[in-house]
Amino acid sequence: MRHVATSDRNFYDRYYFNVHDTSGGLMMLVGLGQYPNLGVTDAFAVVRRGPWHRVVRASRELGANRMDTRVGPFRVEVVEGLRTLRVVLDETEHGLSFDLTWDASIPAQLEPPHHIRWQERVVFDSRRLAQTGRWTGRIVLDGERIDVTPDAYWGSRDRSWGIRPVGEPEPPGIQVKNAGTFYWVYAPFQFEDHSVLCILQEDEKGRRLLEEAVRVYPDPEREPEHLGRLDYRPVYAEGTRDVVTATLGFHPPGGTPFEIGVTPVLPVHLMVGTGYGLEPDWKHGMYQGPETVVQGVAYDTRVPEDAARMWGMVDAVARYEYRDGSGRTGFGLFEYWALGPHPTLPE
Template sequence: MTLSPLDDHPVHQAAQVMRHVTTGDRNFYDRYYFNCHAASDELMLIVGLGQYPNLGVTDAFACVRTQDLHRVVRASRELGADRMDTRIGPFGVKVVEGLKRLRVVLEPNEHGLSFDLHWEGTIPATLEPRHFLRRQERVVFDSMRMAQTGRWTGHITLGEREIEVTPDRWTGTRDRSWGVRPVGEPEPPGIQATGPGTFYWLYAPMQFDDHAVLCIVQEDERGRRVLEEAVRVWSDGREEEYLGRPEYRPVYAPGTRDVVEAVLTFAPPGGKPFDVRCTPLLPVRLMVGTGYGLEQDWRHGMYQGPGPVVQGVTYRLPDDAPKMWGMVDAVGRFEYDGLVGHGLFEYWALGPHPSFTG
């Protein structure tokens, strides 16, 4: 039972020190996620930083995608007693003003990517529905997440190129999630290996001039809803507007599960239904190099030693494109009722689903 600086704040939720969580589940995590782009197909930067208290690990990654490059810098170390210390080698996240302003840093390093970026939210941070999924009797997901759209100020250095980031052009989304989800070293699959393994998913937080629309759709192999969200959040803090059950109609590139366009339909209770046309502008294979699950030697929460251990991974496109697979985080263009917005278009269609027979 080791104290940390966080124990001096009146934030305790259990008869534990703050470094200990109330569950012994190895898969408990606590993570930041950010993306940054210029509402175009020029560049997308994705950053994540997580803590895994029951695995004793903290790690971070930054992934940048341009038309011809997919580059990742990643770092890991033992978590230690102080969960307020987010530094992992060259990485760090600082909360400047809770739920509003943050600073995200990757200091100069040998891997050709660094940045110093300041985030400011354009809508109030919004709590999403609890994500709970039990598979073959085991709880696989039990987590909470808040989402926010915002703008960036600072700079990104990619190789020899210095990119000025100004809030008039550079936008993005962020989330904070915590709870239980698969992390760390592979576990014996047991009965979990016999299930369908479906993950049919859409996550689309989109920013318009004076509001955002936040949308989630997750379904199982029979098309039954596991999780959904559809709200309009106003930048001036007005109450969220519930938009009813969202419907998702993607169009895939022939012979693939890569989405080339999609339509989201919303039907606000007592209001006029409307369609949002979605176009992915710059797809990023989120699971390549970042720790989300493809590399057997580097996954979120996997112990890499006392650390900090820092690595770089670079793929040249299109030559390395066939090696890429999994969840896609794309810069998205969104249009409805004469309005044009941009945000995150995240999707994955894994396994059987009624809407996909290819």
């Protein structure tokens, strides 16, 4: 989008992908965004394997050609619209590269609008489409080639656009009085013959700001099943807001309520090093200068100083199990964050 309908500096347009094996041994997140009102495009990849959290990121001036998705060693190619995409990170000095093709398992689903006004300012006004899929290709990590095959490597992707905080810090003004809250769960996951897409956000009083739950089948002629009000019941590790297990409860209109259990297997801290807001010198849409910049950072979670960095939004590989005695088990993303007060959380 070259000229967008708003002059809000925070307008963005972004790809997001996750890649994980069904054993939970590896998870990688990839993003590529354009910020038309800031004149910047950037990209990142973060991979978690064992104790290592490794990030490669790049930024350049956006220019006029919005079809050029190259950002240094990164690029996204649309092979077949809404069906097949190729995601590439060429070899760099930072120990991570990949060439991966993503094939959709289900038709793309348009999620509800995400609109939040905080202290009179609109801070979120965005839309997103989401899909589950399978991966083919290769990942090279510290010289080791990992063959990626669709039987073992699943994932999901979204494409979002609109307004959300990006770029250089703004004067806080009244926002300094209260930074707000963020009680959130986002769970797109798949079984062999269908997928379930869940999204939920509540405010500090437990009021719902965003909510949807649908069951989607590969056949584009089959209507998605709306699963009614979503119940989200996490169990936290003592003294933390790290989710150990969770229950998702569904209430299909006119149907029988059911539950799916969630077990996070491998956490990835989405906000660490990737531009989502923790580093003052690298945020999505932040201008890094006239030349393309490519950086790499790596953390070892066995080191206390590095482990202390791991907070904020978590994108975990999770195992999902129907609690109906059928034994049906699936895998997918379990993204969660509980920031600030909420009725279900201790003071």
